[in-house]
Amino acid sequence: MSTDHASNGHVTTESPAAQRVAARSPFVAPTWNYAPAPESVKVEISPTYGHYIGGAWVSPKGGKRLATLNPATEKPLAEVALGAASDVDGAVKAARKALPAWSALPGAERGKYLFRIARRIQERARELAALETLDSGKPIKESRDVDVPLVAAHFFYYAGWADKLAYAFAGRTPKPVGVCGQIIPWNFPLLMAAWKLAPALACGNVCVLKPAETTPLTALRLAEICDEVGLPAGVVNVVTGDGSTGAALVQHEGLDKIAFTGSTEVGKKIALAAATRGTRLTLELGGKSPHIIFEDASLDQAIEGIIQGIYFNQGEVCCAGSRLLVQESILPEVVKRLELRLASLRVGDPMDKNTDVGAVNSRGQLERIEFYLKEGEREGARLHVPGAGGSGAGAGAALEGFGAGYFCRPCFFSDVQPSHVIAREEIFGPVLSVMSFRTPDEAVARANNTPYGLAAGVWTDKGAKVLEIASRLKAGVVWCNTYNRFDPASPFGGFKESGFGREGGMQGLRAYVSV
Amino acid sequence: MTDRLEISKTYKLFIDGKFPRSESGRSWPVGGSEAAPFAHVSKASRKDLREAVESARRALPGWAGATAYLRGQILYRIAEMMEGKRDELAGAIEAGLPAAPKTKAKKPARGKAGSGAKAGAASPLDEVTAAIDRVVHYAGWADKYAQVLGCNNPVAGPYYNFTSPEPVGVVAAFGPDGSPLLGLVSVIVPALCAGNTLVAISANDNPLPAAVLGEVLATSDVPPGVVNVLTGERAELISHVANHRDIDAIHAANLSEAEAATLRAGAAENVKRVSVRGSRERIDWFDEEVCQDPWWIESFVEMKTMWHPARA
Numbered sequence: 001m002s003t004d005h006a007s008n009g010h011v012t013t014e015s016p017a018a019q020r021v022a023a024r025s026p027f028v029a030p031t032w033n034y035a036p037a038p039e040s041v042k043v044e045i046s047p048t049y050g051h052y053i054g055g056a057w058v059s060p061k062g063g064k065r066l067a068t069l070n071p072a073t074e075k076p077l078a079e080v081a082l083g084a085a086s087d088v089d090g091a092v093k094a095a096r097k098a099l100p101a102w103s104a105l106p107g108a109e110r111g112k113y114l115f116r117i118a119r120r121i122q123e124r125a126r127e128l129a130a131l132e133t134l135d136s137g138k139p140i141k142e143s144r145d146v147d148v149p150l151v152a153a154h155f156f157y158y159a160g161w162a163d164k165l166a167y168a169f170a171g172r173t174p175k176p177v178g179v180c181g182q183i184i185p186w187n188f189p190l191l192m193a194a195w196k197l198a199p200a201l202a203c204g205n206v207c208v209l210k211p212a213e214t215t216p217l218t219a220l221r222l223a224e225i226c227d228e229v230g231l232p233a234g235v236v237n238v239v240t241g242d243g244s245t246g247a248a249l250v251q252h253e254g255l256d257k258i259a260f261t262g263s264t265e266v267g268k269k270i271a272l273a274a275a276t277r278g279t280r281l282t283l284e285l286g287g288k289s290p291h292i293i294f295e296d297a298s299l300d301q302a303i304e305g306i307i308q309g310i311y312f313n314q315g316e317v318c319c320a321g322s323r324l325l326v327q328e329s330i331l332p333e334v335v336k337r338l339e340l341r342l343a344s345l346r347v348g349d350p351m352d353k354n355t356d357v358g359a360v361n362s363r364g365q366l367e368r369i370e371f372y373l374k375e376g377e378r379e380g381a382r383l384h385v386p387g388a389g390g391s392g393a394g395a396g397a398a399l400e401g402f403g404a405g406y407f408c409r410p411c412f413f414s415d416v417q418p419s420h421v422i423a424r425e426e427i428f429g430p431v432l433s434v435m436s437f438r439t440p441d442e443a444v445a446r447a448n449n450t451p452y453g454l455a456a457g458v459w460t461d462k463g464a465k466v467l468e469i470a471s472r473l474k475a476g477v478v479w480c481n482t483y484n485r486f487d488p489a490s491p492f493g494g495f496k497e498s499g500f501g502r503e504g505g506m507q508g509l510r511a512y513v514s515v
Numbered sequence: 516m517t518d519r520l521e522i523s524k525t526y527k528l529f530i531d532g533k534f535p536r537s538e539s540g541r542s543w544p545v546g547g548s549e550a551a552p553f554a555h556v557s558k559a560s561r562k563d564l565r566e567a568v569e570s571a572r573r574a575l576p577g578w579a580g581a582t583a584y585l586r587g588q589i590l591y592r593i594a595e596m597m598e599g600k601r602d603e604l605a606g607a608i609e610a611g612l613p614a615a616p617k618t619k620a621k622k623p624a625r626g627k628a629g630s631g632a633k634a635g636a637a638s639p640l641d642e643v644t645a646a647i648d649r650v651v652h653y654a655g656w657a658d659k660y661a662q663v664l665g666c667n668n669p670v671a672g673p674y675y676n677f678t679s680p681e682p683v684g685v686v687a688a689f690g691p692d693g694s695p696l697l698g699l700v701s702v703i704v705p706a707l708c709a710g711n712t713l714v715a716i717s718a719n720d721n722p723l724p725a726a727v728l729g730e731v732l733a734t735s736d737v738p739p740g741v742v743n744v745l746t747g748e749r750a751e752l753i754s755h756v757a758n759h760r761d762i763d764a765i766h767a768a769n770l771s772e773a774e775a776a777t778l779r780a781g782a783a784e785n786v787k788r789v790s791v792r793g794s795r796e797r798i799d800w801f802d803e804e805v806c807q808d809p810w811w812i813e814s815f816v817e818m819k820t821m822w823h824p825a826r827a
Contacts, residue, residue, distance in 0.1 A: 153671065170663050170809055264786070271783035276776045278794060283786065451785070453817075470821050471681075480823040487670035491678050495817045496763075497786045505668055507678060507818050515810050 034346065037353040039140045041130045045217065049080045051087055051240060052223035054094030055233025061086040066242065068216055071137035072350050072359040072405040080216045083241030085248040088208070091237040092254040095179045095206040098234030103176045103204035107163030114159030114201060116229035121152040124225065128218060132190055133350045135217040137359030137406065138313050140351050150486055151194040154504075157488035158198035161509060165203060168506050174513035176204035177280055178256030181249045183270075184219075185262045186212035186361050187316040187428075192261055193219045195503045197236060198488075203512035205257070206235050210249050213242040214362045247273075255279055259511065261318075263426075264452075264497055282501030282511040284318070284493055286426040287454030290447035291321030291483065292469065294440075295329045297459035301481065303337045306432070309457055309483035311345060311410045314360055315430040319455035319492075321483055323423060324412075324434045325443050331436045335384075335414055338434075343386040345410050357430055360406040369408050369429035370395055376422040381413040381433070398431075418446060426452075440465070444472045453495030457483045476502070525555040526722075528563055528746065529729030531570035532739025537747075538562045545723050546610040553610040556722045559747035561755045564714065567743035568761050571685045571712035574740030579682045579710040587657035590708055593735040594650040601643050604727055608639035608696055611723025637801060645801055646697040652807045653704040660709060660812045673826035680816035682710035683788055684763030687756045689749060691769040691793075694800040695721035699728065701798075701806050702766045703742060706815040713742045714762070722746035749774070757781025764788035764815055768798045790814040 048065065050057045060081035067076040081087065102110070121128065128151070129144040138147070165174045180200045184192035193209060200207050211219035223238040239245060243266075250258055250273050257280040260270050264285040274281045291309050293302050309321030326334045350358030360366045373395035377383055387409045388397035398409045412432035416423050423433045437443040447456060456475035460466055470478040476494045479485060486492065491505035501511045525542055527534040536542070539560035546553030559567075578586070597604060637645075665679040686706040690699030695718040703715050717725030729744035745752070753774055756762060758781040765778055765787055775791045782789045790811075792798050800806060 172808070172810065268783050268786065271786065272780055275779035275783060278772075278775055278779065278791070285786070466823065471819075476817065476819060478819060478821045480821060482674065482822055482824055485670075485672070485674060485822050487668070487672065487676070489668040489670050490676050490822070491668070491818055491820050493818070495683075495819075499786060500788055502818050505678060505820070506666055507664075510813070 034354045036349070038349070039130055039133070039144075039351045039353060041126050043127055043130045043134065045078050045131070047078060049078060049216070049220050049240070051081050051083060051091065052220065052227070052236070052238040053087070053091045054097070054237065055227065058090070060084065061090070066213065068135060068214060070134050071214075071361055074404050074406070077134060078217065080220070080240040083210070083239040083245035083248070087239055087241075088245065088248040088252055091208045091239045092179060092181070092252050094234040095208050095237055096254055098232055099178060099206045102206055102232060102235050105204070107165065107204075110202065110204060111159045111162030113229060113231050114155050114162065114198060117225055117231070118152050118155035118159060120225045120229055121148065121155060125149070125152065128190060128221060130351070131221060132218050133358070136186060136189055136215045137350050137361050139355040139358040140353055141355065142313060146486075147188060147191045150488065151190050154191070154194040154488040155198045158202040161199075162202040165509065165513065168509050169513065169515050172515040174203065174509070174515050177512060177514055178205060179254060180205050180207045180257045180259060180512070181210070181252065181255040182207055182259045183210045183246045183249065183262065184212060186215040187313060187318070189215035190218040190222060193222055195261075196259055199503070199508045200259075200512045201235065203509060205512050208237045208239060208249060210239050210241065210246050216240040250274065253277065257281070257512070259501070260284070267499060280511075283499035284501070284503060285454075285497065285499040287318050287320070287452045287494065287498050288323055288424065288426055288450050289319050289321050289452070289455040289457070289475065290323045290325055290450075290473070291457035292325045292443050292447060292459065293327065293330070293334060294443075294458070294460035294465065295327040296461050298461055298481070299330070299333070299337070302459040303334070303341055305457065305459060305481070305483045306338065307341055307345070310432045311357055311430050312484050314357055314408070316361060316365070316428050317484065319477060319484065320428075321455070321457050322427060322432060323447075324432055325446055326434060326436050327443070328436045328438050335434065338412060339384060339386045342384075342410050342412070345387060347387065347407060347409050357410050360408055360429060363406055365428065366399075366406040366408065369427060369431060370399060372422055372425070372427045372429070372431060373398055373411075376413045376416070376420065376431075376433075379417075379420045379422070381416045381420055381422060383411060383413055385409050385411040418449065424450065440469060444469060448474045451497040454493075454498035455479065523554060525557065526726035526746065527557045528559055529726075529733065529742075529744040530563065530567045531573075531743065532733065534729070534733070538566070545721075546612060554723065556726055556746045559716075559745035559752065561752070563745055563747070564752060564755050564759070567714040567745055568685060568759055570740035570743055571714050572761055574712045574738055575682075575684060577738055578712050578741045581710070583658035583661070586708060586710060587654050589736050590650055590654035590657060590704065593732065593737065594647050594654060596731045596735045597643070597647045597650065600727070600731055601640065604643045604646075604696055604724060604731075605639035607723040607727045608642055608721070611695060611721040642694065642697045646700040649697065649700050649806065650704055653708040653812075656809060656812060657708040660809050660816075663809050664813055664816065665818070668820070673824060675823045675825040676820065678818050678820045680709065680813070681819050683815050683817050684711060685761060686711045686713050686764045686766055686815055687759075687762050688713055688715045689753075689765075689767035689770070690716060690718040690725055691767070691798070691800070692718050692720045693769070694718065696724035696728065697800045698768065698798075699725055701800055702768060705811040706764070706766060707742065709812050709816050711764070711815050712740060715742060715744045716749065716752055716756070717744070717746040719749040753777055754781060758784065760785050762787060764790070766790050766815070768792040788814065
């Protein structure tokens with residue numbers, strides 16, 4: 001199945017089952033298969049990148065760099081600057097310098113810069129999508145159809161708010177908070193950058209953005225776009241690096257606000273670091289979101305919702321519907337249908353337009369997933385890997401049979417108890433835990449029995465039941481008869497230990513103004 | 516008229532709709548002089564705090580689930596009951612000030628409002644009046660803040676999408692020093708009107724009005740446990756509040772930097788929502804512009820966004 005489209009550093013992987021099918025004569029076994037459909041756009045990637053500080057590309061002061069890999073091939077794509085405290089300091093100072101002029105700009109003018117950025121993102125959408133897929137491992141289908149369009153839409157949405165802020169805050173005069181330190185994760189690299197930058201800039205703030213260690217390239221490309229559209233120097237600064245760079249940013253005394261998206265563990269550390277100075281803080285943290293399927297749900301649609309809920313972006317989604325709660329009467333049917341549907345998901349080359357599940361973002365993340373697969377089995381849950389086609393047993397069925405790259409087949413556990421680790425902890429991979437319930441009360445109690453509260457899903461064709469269950473679920477986003485929908489006009493963010501503050505919508509402005 | 520021996524009162528805590536003494540058995544003298552304190556007030560311990568939090572947690576589903584109309588009615592009822600106890604509340608503000616050791620202050624007559632401690636400062640009665648009006652203000656918000664803070668969202672797809680505020684849960688509120696009734700009421704009612712249940716801690720420098728407020732709440736149709744009032748020392752309770760895993764949010768104002776840092780650091784562990792007001796500029800509790808604000812309610816709600824397909 002290998003092809004000559006390796007120029008973008010692609011790899012084609014196929015399940016062993018599919019390879020066996022392909023090896024047979026099509027006249028004997030007329031099994032339909034897909035021909036490779038690689039995205040053909042060529043993306044120029046420099047061998048090295050510096051930080052984007054004060055409107056200029058600067059080398060790291062410590063001289064250290066780190067490589068960013070294509071997780072589908074494990075080959076390096078480029079070297080980026082490893083930000084030290086001195087780099088962070090330079091960025092914060094550049095931002096501080098830019099603040100007075102930027103915040104004094106009439107809202108309409110600030111908005112026009114954001115509109116320009118949105119337009120350039122649309123114009124460079126194909127390039128951004130391909131680069132996102134190369135750097136993160138997510139399927140091109142998703143970066144092209146979901147991530148990048150949402151990025152442009154997010155800038156468009158907040159561009160329009162820039163001169164209308166007084167309407168969003170009843171009876172108050174909103175003012176910018178100042179210099180914002182923003183730390184984003186690797187699962188939606190460009191989209192998270194947009195979620196952070198667009199509302200901050202619209203409200204008259206200046207930003208120092210720290211992209212994730214493994215996915216810095218699209219944020220740097222976004223900095224390039226800011227430069228291209230003439231955004232004043234220092235308004236947006238991008239400092240790349242690893243956890244130590246993020247820590248230096250959080251500890252910098254020159255910040256007026258910290259916004260973080262990432263794990264609950266790191267979020268708590270940041271909250272602690274910000275405690276002494278009382279720096280404003282918003283946190284978008286982890287989740288273990290419940291997805292409830294009632295027996296009166298429209299089952300065909302619900303199955304697609306479950307798939308969308310947990311296998312979108314390899315399950316590397318903070319709001320993934322990772323705890324499936326199925327009403328007991330339909331549990332066997334749901335398991336049967338999941339088996340069937342999972343066998344048809346295509347795992348492999350993220351740059352292939354037909355790929356459903358791409359590469360896991362990093363080796364570390366793949367190892368984490370492997371740990372949970374083994375832990376689930378050890379605690380007595382039953383692992384189903386319908387697409388494995390006999391490639392290994394246990395966790396191996398999900399992980400073996402791939403060449404280079406970090407891959408995991410979509411899979412699920414049945415016979416899961418609520419006390420199991422796989423039912424409580426965030427896996428951040430294409431792994432679903434299936435549990436059952438009998439009554440609506442039990443469903444709600446189980447759904448809410450977690451320190452997290454980011455998102456939830458509920459499927460039933462009864463209108464009043466939808467509204468009752470949705471109102472009883474302790475989650476910031478409740479998808480009813482759908483899952484994993486996102487829109488710039490729709491606020492996103494969690495209850496409880498999933499963090500505080502909202503991103504998106506009118507409520508997303510709140511974190512970036514003082515009223 | 517024969518001389519009658521006055522019944523001197525020990526003010527107790529208000530937990531779960533009842534008036535227990537502190538489990539620690541502690542109380543301390545308040546007001547009057549060292550020799551003749553105005554009254555004794557129960558001094559809450561860590562265990563009393565735990566009881567109060569448990570009570571607030573139990574009361575949460577009922578209060579959060581009550582109609583906004585009913586919550587508004589009950590808040591208004593609090594104002595009505597405060598109005599009837601104006602003199603007692605004002606007397607508590609005046610009498611509860613720290614015992615002055617050397618002076619032979621005359622014990623104020625119970626139930627008589629004073630005329631104000633300092634020239635130019637608001638009188639205790641002024642403070643009571645402002646506190647009552649504050650409760651009325653937020654009573655009116657109960658069935659309106661959701662309309663101001665929530666909205667429909669025009670998403671780019673065939674979905675009905677809306678955002679509405681829900682109570683965050685159990686809120687601990689620290690009464691600020693220098694405003695033992697008005698300040699305390701001002702940190703309680705924004706969270707209360709939004710369906711949260713509360714553990715309120717008296718001002719450190721004057722716990723007496725908080726104790727009287729508990730007695731007001733007990734007769735105001737506020738369901739047991741919805742507001743619990745602890746009189747105690749902030750220095751003793753603050754880190755216990757910050758570290759308590761079953762408190763969802765904290766409301767405080769005019770704290771020292773160290774106190775605010777203690778709250779935030781403890782809160783990090785279970786991602787509590789912490790609102791410490793008056794860090795840059797001390798809150799003037801009589802300032803309606805500042806203290807009567809739907810954004811004070813917003814600090815104690817969670818925004819829930821619901822999506823539903825709108826095309827069959």
